[in-house]
Every structure is written in C-alpha cells, then in structure tokens.
Amino acid sequence: MADASPRTDISTDDTDDQDQRFERVKAIGVAVSDPSDRSNDKSNQKTLRRLAQNREAARKSRLRKKAYVQQLESSRLKLTQLEQELQRARQHGMIISSSGDQANATSGNGAMAFDAEYARWLEDQNKKVNELRSAVTAHASDTELRIIIDAAVAHYDEIFKIKGNAAKNDVFHLLSGMWKTPAERCFLWLGGFRPSELLKLLGNQLEPLTENQVVSIGNLQQSSQQAEDALSQGMEALQQSLAETLSSGSPSPSGSSGNVANYMGQMAMAMGKLGTLEGFIRQADNLRQQTLQQMHRILTTRQSARAILAIHDYLCRLRALSSLWLARPRE
Template sequence: MQVCSSSAPPIRIEESQELQHYVDSVTLGSCLLSRDEWMVAILSVFVKVGAIIALKHVARGKHSLLATLRRMSIYEPFHQISMWGDTFHGDASPNTGSSTIVQVDTRLDNQTEYLSHNSVEPSRSDQEANKPSEKTQRRLAQNREAARKSRLRKKAYVQQLESSRLKLAQLEQELDRARRQGIYTGSTSDGSHFGLSGNINPGITAFEMEYSHWVEEQNRQIYELRNALQKHITDIELRILVENGLNHYNNLFRMKADAAKADVLSLISGMWRTSTERFFQWIGGFRPSELLNILMPQLEPLTEQQLIDVCNLRQSSQQAEDALQQGIDKLQQSLVQIITEDQSSSEIYQSQMVAAAEKLEALESFVNQADHLRQQTMQQMYRVLTTRQAARALLALGEYFHRLRALSSLWAAQHLESA
C-alpha cells in the first residue's frame, strides 16, 4: 500500500515552532513506516534543514535565506501543505516510503551543497568588491608620488632659506664693517672739508654688496664656460652660455649707472674693486682697446675679414677713449681753476664750492659714456666672432679679472705677513 508520494512537496521552514508543528502533523499521519525508521527520517530532515538555516544565516541573513529557499522550491505558501495531506490518504508500501525518504535526503543534500556554494560566492564577490580598483591604485600611486615631490620641494626650500640666512648674516657683517670704516674716516677727518664726511651713501653700500654677488656669479659662469668648451657641446647650447655672459656684464653696467646717480665720486674712485683692479682702471672700468689687445691672442686663428673687423673696432674704440679722456682732462682743469680763484670772502668761497660741485656732476655722464663704450665694444666683438670664439673671449676676459683679484689677495697677504 502506498503511503507517501515519491515526489515530496516543498517544505516551508521559518521558525522552530512551525517546523515542530509540521513534524507532528507528519508523525500523526498514517504512514506504514516503523517508528524507528520514521524518527530517523525526521532527524535527517532536522539535520539538513538546520544546516541550511545556519549557512544562510551566516551568508545573507534570515530574509535572504527565505528568498533562496523560495527560488529552490523548498519554501512555498501554506496552501501547498494540503497536497501532503492527500498523500497520507492513499495506500503506500514500505519500499516506496523508503525511496521517498532517500529521494528527499538526496534533494536536501543537493540543496545543502547549492546553498553552501552560494554562501561562499558572496564572500568572494565581497572580497573582490573590497579590493581597490585599478583607477584607485593609480590615484594612490600618484598621491604618493606627489607627496614625495612635496617633501623634496620642502627640503630644497628649507635649504634655500638656510642659504639665504647665511648670506643675510654675511651682508650684515659687511654693512657693519662699512659703518665702522665710515666712523673711522669721520673721526680722523675734518667734516667741514668738502667730500670728507663720515656718512656712507646707502646707494654705494648697496652697489658694493651687489657687486660682490656679481663676482660670485661671474666665477660660476667662467666654470661653466670652461667645462662647455672642454666637452665640445653644440653651438646652440654654447650660444646660450655666451648670451648669459653678455647679459651678466649688461647687469654690471646697469648697477654702475644706479651707483653713479647715488655718488659718482665713490664709484669712479674704484674702492669697490681690488687694489690691482684699481691700478688698471679707467673711468670706473677697463679700457675697451686694452681689452681687445688682451683677447686677440685667445681668438686665433681669425679669418681675414675678422682681422679687419677687429682692427677697425680697436681703432674706433681708441678714438672714443681719447675723446672721453680729453673731456675728463678739461673737467679737471676747470675744477682747478674754480678752486684756485680769489677766495677773499666767505660768500665767494661758498659760491665757488657750489660751482665746483656742479662741475663734478658731469662725471656721471662720463662714467655712463665710458660704460656704454665698453658695452658696445663687447657687442661688436660678439657679432664679429663665431659662437665658440665668443665663448673663448668671455672665458679669457673672466679669467683676466679673476687673476687681477688673485694678485691683489696675494699682495695683501704678503704685506700682512711682513707687517
């Protein structure tokens, strides 16, 4: 007699009380299985369903479990339980009942594996979702690189601040030394005499500081030019260095023009230069014609046209130098004439001093004209020479002034030891 259907209807599993009610209803049925066999079947159902509930509670929670059971046809509405009641009204044999239990167990095993697999898959997908995307990784790498560069910039900025602090301390020492020298001059000179005041013009002090930095930059450029000529770099790169050197001399002429407005006598005296440089000085600088004589041996071999152009440039420079020198000589004669005139009264004396001071203001024009001649000579030489010849000329000029300064240092050191 068939008691249980071979295809078990889906079971609704929600809470333990509902499950117990269902088991009781099944137990009360007229199934022909023995009590022990039926209890084994019920326990098997409990074990399988308990495993399903545990896995789904871990993976997605109670509500997702019910949705999964519904998709697997394990859970259906209550109206399907009536179908189970029909299976207990017919006849059933022990063999068919056992096959039904085995079939239910097999289905539960498959469902348990399916649910277990589904419970693992979300965790893997969650891990993949938690992994940073490729775009995020690139952004993190860019942020790390930006942070590294920021640290390097900060380090360079701190080093620059430290270097600026040292330079500022050096400038303060130089300014303090200049003040002490001015006080000494004022204490040993009569302040009533013209031009012997103990006060120092701030424009000249600023120029002397700028000139010391200019010399440092010139030494650096000489080093670069020497290395460039030894390494045989391209003409384009060499031309950049040459133009930088010419602009550096243009900056010196601009600085001297500002200093001449502040105090042309201090500028033309050359106290901002070394003693050896002052020995060769002409109106606040070098003679352009003598400069050409120094550079000529360093520029060989020259083409015939270059020789002609350089000779013409030297001749025109000498003529301009002679004209400026004649103007300086006339200015000196007029100053001597004004100062040596009759000074019988104080009013005449004061008027003569005012006239002499006005004459001295013409020195600013002479200094500017002499610097303009020097600047034009250098530019004309740059046009005549090739790029490499111009580089050698700038190198020779820089080394010439460097040796003059070195000679002054040697001279001062020798006399200091003898003293």
C-alpha cells in the same frame, strides 16, 4: 889729628852716597808721578768735553722746545680762526648740519649697497663662466654654447646698469675703484677697464681669425681707442676747470655778505661741474658695453666662448695677484 882725617873722608863719602841715593829716589818719584799727572789731565779733558756736549744738547733741547711751543701757538691761532670762520658761515646760513649728515649717510649707504650688489654679481658671473667652461670642455653644440654665451653677455649688461644707478648716489666711489682689488685699480680707467686694452689682450686667444675678422677687430680697437682718448681729454679738461674755479676768488668766506655771496657762487659753479662726472662714467660704461657686444657679433660662437673665458681668467688673476701681494711675508 892723624886718626881723625881718615874718618872725615869716610863721612864725606857717605854723605855723597846719601845725596846720590836721594836724587835717584827723587828721580824715581818724579818718574812715578808723571803718568798720574798725564792721566789726570786726560780725565779732566774728557770731563770738559762731556760738559761741553751736555751744554750743547741742552741748548738744542731748548731750541726744539721753543719751536714746539711756537708751533702749538700757531696751530691754536689757526684753529681759532677756523672756528670764527665756521661761526660766520653758520650765521649766514651756509651750513645745515642735519641735511649734511643725512647726505653723508645716504652716500655711505649707497656705496655699501653697490659693493654688496657687485659682490653678488661677481658670484653669479663665476657660476656662468664655470658653466661655459664645462660646455666648452664637453664639446657642446654651437646652439648650446650660444645660449650660455648670450646669458654671459647679458650678465655684463646687468653690471653696467648697476653702476649707472650707483653713479647717481656716489660717483666718487666708482671713480676711486675701492670696490675692486688693488691690482685691478692699477688698470682702472673711469671706473672700469679700457676696451682697447682688453682687445689687445685677447689677440692671441682668438686665433685663428679670418681676414675680415682681423680687419673688424682692428677697426673696433681703433674706434675704442679714439673714444677713450676723447673721454680722457674731457676728464682732464673738467679737472682743470674745477681747479681754476676753486682757486679763483677769495679762498674762504669772510664776515661781509658780498664775500659770502661770491664764495657761495664759486662753490655752486664747482658743484655744477662735478655733476658732469656721472656723464663720464655713463659714457665709459656705454663704450665698454658696445665693445663687448660688437666683439660678440664679429666672432664665431667658439671664439666668443674663448674670449669670455679669457676676460674672466685675466680679471681673476688680477684679484689673485692682489691677495698674494697683501699676504706676502714682510720683514
């Protein structure tokens, strides 16, 4: 009995040590497992967020698809309606395709013919101006200069005649300025330049001027400005009248003969008003022509030569500016 007691104490101590070691291993195991659990939670949260985002993207995609289908259906209905209106218009004799195609072809050919004539005129103008420049540089006599200047002024009269014929075929082509460079179109007024603005640009080029010349140039500029304002107001009134004519009544012909008649009457009125555009172009070119001729009468021979050269150089710079702008480097 005395020998057994110490061994029992030793066994108890060993058991306690084993229990402590087990607790430490368990604690270590818990400590090791916690990061894994947290990582799994984060992964699960990311998965849930990704699924939620996918569901939201799918929902938006379905909405876009639904809107697109609705838009297609609406476009189909509008196209069907337009086809029906077109068919009704044909039945009432509103559209004659052959004559319409022929008119479009004639208009297109007229614009192309004018562009070719203008290009030829511009080439001849360059030759006449170069001749005038050489005469001025060589200090030619006033008699020789006068002959060259008269030819240059007469050459301007030719372009006004060409434009008058072109306006009968396609007045919109002249008004749009598509026969000119983009920079020139920025300063376009009723198919050409503003005479009053041109006189302002020539102010520094014509000095020295006599007192009578200053007064005459000032009066010419003022009268040109007044005529320009009157033509601009007339053009604005025409545009307003056209807008009112086209916006009144039924927007499109329907099947009834009464509505078709009203529609045709409305379009006939608009066509009649468009016919006055040719008159506006003709009056604007007449003003330009008269301004150049009167300026030629006011100035001396040498001053007229400088004026023609200055006008030509200004227009050449505008054309060069357009070329440089179109050729600019783009990122």
